[in-house]
Amino acid sequence: MTAPGTHLPAGPPGGGHFDPASGVWADVVGQEAAVAQFRRAASPEGSLAQAWLITGPPGSGRSTAARAFAATLECENGTGCGQCRACRTVLADTHPDVTVVATDKLSIAKEEVRALVMTAQRSPATGPRRVVIIEDADRMSARTFNVLLKSIEEPPPSTVWMLCAPSAEDLAPTIRSRCRVVTLAVPSSDVVAELLRRRDGVAEQLAVRAARAAQGHIGLALRYATQEGALAAREDSARTLLGLRSTGEAVLAAQSLVDRATAEAKEHADAVATEEKERFLRSAGVDDGKVPPALRAQVRQLEEDAKRRQTRLVRDVLDRYLLDAHSVLRDVLSRQLGTSSELVNIEVAEEVERTAANGSGTITLGLLDAVGQARARISGNVPPLLAIEALLSRVAVSLR
Numbered sequence: 209m210t211a212p213g214t215h216l217p218a219g220p221p222g223g224g225h226f227d228p229a230s231g232v233w234a235d236v237v238g239q240e241a242a243v244a245q246f247r248r249a250a251s252p253e254g255s256l257a258q259a260w261l262i263t264g265p266p267g268s269g270r271s272t273a274a275r276a277f278a279a280t281l282e283c284e285n286g287t288g289c290g291q292c293r294a295c296r297t298v299l300a301d302t303h304p305d306v307t308v309v310a311t312d313k314l315s316i317a318k319e320e321v322r323a324l325v326m327t328a329q330r331s332p333a334t335g336p337r338r339v340v341i342i343e344d345a346d347r348m349s350a351r352t353f354n355v356l357l358k359s360i361e362e363p364p365p366s367t368v369w370m371l372c373a374p375s376a377e378d379l380a381p382t383i384r385s386r387c388r389v390v391t392l393a394v395p396s397s398d399v400v401a402e403l404l405r406r407r408d409g410v411a412e413q414l415a416v417r418a419a420r421a422a423q424g425h426i427g428l429a430l431r432y433a434t435q436e437g438a439l440a441a442r443e444d445s446a447r448t449l450l451g452l453r454s455t456g457e458a459v460l461a462a463q464s465l466v467d468r469a470t471a472e473a474k475e476h477a478d479a480v481a482t483e484e485k486e487r488f489l490r491s492a493g494v495d496d497g498k499v500p501p502a503l504r505a506q507v508r509q510l511e512e513d514a515k516r517r518q519t520r521l522v523r524d525v526l527d528r529y530l531l532d533a534h535s536v537l538r539d540v541l542s543r544q545l546g547t548s549s550e551l552v553n554i555e556v557a558e559e560v561e562r563t564a565a566n567g568s569g570t571i572t573l574g575l576l577d578a579v580g581q582a583r584a585r586i587s588g589n590v591p592p593l594l595a596i597e598a599l600l601s602r603v604a605v606s607l608r
């Protein structure tokens with residue numbers, strides 16, 4: 209057995225030396241144990257399970273890990289070299305034997321999964337394996353899980369399923385019991401900052417700041433580092449939160465948050481919808497923008513998809529806000545408990561210190577609970593405005 213951190217056992221001839229920094233695992237940062245597990249399974253001595261469940265918090269790199277694993281299985285050198293055509297096409301999502309399903313909608317449709325099951329039945333066209341990756345496997349209904357179940361139970365010998373989800377509990381027990389589970393850790397701010405510097409060319413100081421604010425969420429860190437005003441908006445929200453003193457202020461703040469989240473979601477959803485509609489009409493040979501009656505039903509379907517996507521995005525944006533609020537309150541608590549740990553929200557250190565001095569740990573703990581409750585409500589079916597209003601009112605009353 210290979211110890212984590214050492215290089216792969218010698219692969220087939222031509223494999224050469226494996227350099228983790230240039231191979232397909234280079235961008236899977238802060239996940240030494242998981243990477244070792246994948247590489248062992250992919251090595252000639254390893255036993256390769258045919259259904260994998262890759263879990264880890266959002267932004268920990270689940271889908272990056274799945275692609276790297278798929279590339280290792282398809283690699284012409286058997287090592288995940290990152291250089292051969294197979295490795296490069298898998299990472300670019302253009303390998304003919306690797307299918308990746310991602311969704312920004314609320315759920316993955318049963319028809320979509322049925323099509324995947326058909327794909328999974330086929331033998332690979334070029335590589336040694338057929339790989340099907342489902343990025344948001346938690347967004348399937350129980351009935352959709354049933355469609356998947358049979359194929360996961362008895363896949364053709366060369367097929368490998370890789371499901372990604374926040375936690376194993378997000379999947380039906382019948383599915384997860386048939387998968388080998390690999391759990392990713394929350395990567396540390398240091399490794400995320402290093403990744404932003406190396407992969408995205410972000411300047412050192414900005415990379416460190418963005419990584420700290422994102423608290424181990426790689427995609428969010430990149431957004432903070434590259435999207436103008438994103439870090440400033442986060443700071444603003446933190447200041448507003450700690451400055452709430454009356455229910456009236458809380459109601460206004462909640463409305464403005466939900467408005468901003470809706471606008472951000474709508475802008476993104478509209479852009480995607482326009483692009484999808486144009487692509488669809490072009491592929492149907494329509495170039496004057498007029499939708500012929502025969503295609504109306506399909507166009508309407510695209511528009512409905514866009515609406516569902518927008519709903520999902522509003523919740524995602526608000527959830528991000530709630531995670532930020534949680535980190536601000538945790539900073540307050542850490543000061544109240546007298547720990548010497550560095551604040552996540554250094555930019556609002558003054559407000560954090562003041563809030564800590566004026567309140568008590570018990571109150572702050574209650575507020576942290578309330579944030580968790582608001583997140584649960586929004587991911588359930590409570591209208592986001594109600595959930596945020598309730599939370600901010602409670603913050604205002606507690607900090608008064």
Ligand SMILES: [Zn+2]
Binds near residue numbers: 282284290292293296
């Ligand atoms: Zn390769």
